[in-house]
Amino acid sequence: MADAAELPERLRHVYWIGGGTGAGKSTIARRLADRHGWRLYATDGTMRDHAGRTTPEEAPFLHEFLAMDMDERWVNRSPEVMLETFHWFRGEGFDLIVEDLLRLPREPCVVVEGFRLLPHLVQPLLAEPEHAVWLLPTPDFRQAAFRSRSAPEGRFVWRTSDPARAESNLAERDAMFTRRLREETGRLGLRTVQVGTAMTEDDLDGRVTRAFGL
Known part of the structure; x- marks a missing residue:
């Protein structure tokens, strides 16, 4: 991998959309890529x-x-333990995201999206702070997004012995993860958008577009 001091300049063409699960990251990233002719990298x-x-x-x-x-x-561990030990939340494999991005051509721009984009890992890579934004869903929005994705029996929690408990554990873990993102982005001075049920897809698209200065 390139020297750490060189990374912001080498990744200047990258736009980052991180955030909590179920916040609309993939939808907005896809819309931006389609509208601007960018490459989409979904983590x-x-x-x-x-x-x-x-x-x-x-x-x-x-x-x-x-x-x-x-x-x-998903069933036998507490949400707190699930949060603290979940590998992607610990940043494991983030260096592979960076390696992949460095292999891509610098044109066109790349929009990267996913919950794996932890603020403290992305921040040192930013040549321009406005090239990154984190979407922070409210609990109601996250639940509505999950319900709309698939029938309940199609979700992986139904492969456990107690789907209701697994779903509850997962919801609480993700809520804690979103709170952690809010605290971390605030501490680092990074941009965020709160995503609630009253916000339309066009609204969110507009908020992210403005955050990116496009």
Whole structure:
């Protein structure tokens, strides 16, 4: 990988959309990419590849998670433990995101989206602070987004022995993650957009577009 001091300039063409789960990151990133002719890099789509590119020494939380069954992951642990030990929330594999981006041409611009974009990891890569924004969903918005994605029986929690408890644990973990993002972006002076149920997709698109100074 390039020297850390060189990374902001080499990634100047990248726009970053992080945030809590179910905040509309992928939708807005896709709209921006389509409108401006940008390349879209969705970090969710790279998780399997990145997991295969790590060793237990490089990503211990990831490999511990992979060894668990569904109940161990989502039912038997508290939301607090789930938050503190979830590998992507710990930043494991973030260096692989950066490696992927450095391999891409500098034209056109790239919009990167996903919950893996932790503020303290992205901030040192920014040549221009306005090239990053975090979407912070309210609990009502996040629940509405999840309900709209698929039928309940299609969600992975139904592969556990107690889907209701798994869903509750996951919702609380994600709420705590969003609160952590809010605190971290505030401390670092990074841009955020709160996403509520009264906000339309066009509203959110406009807010992110203005945050990026486009």
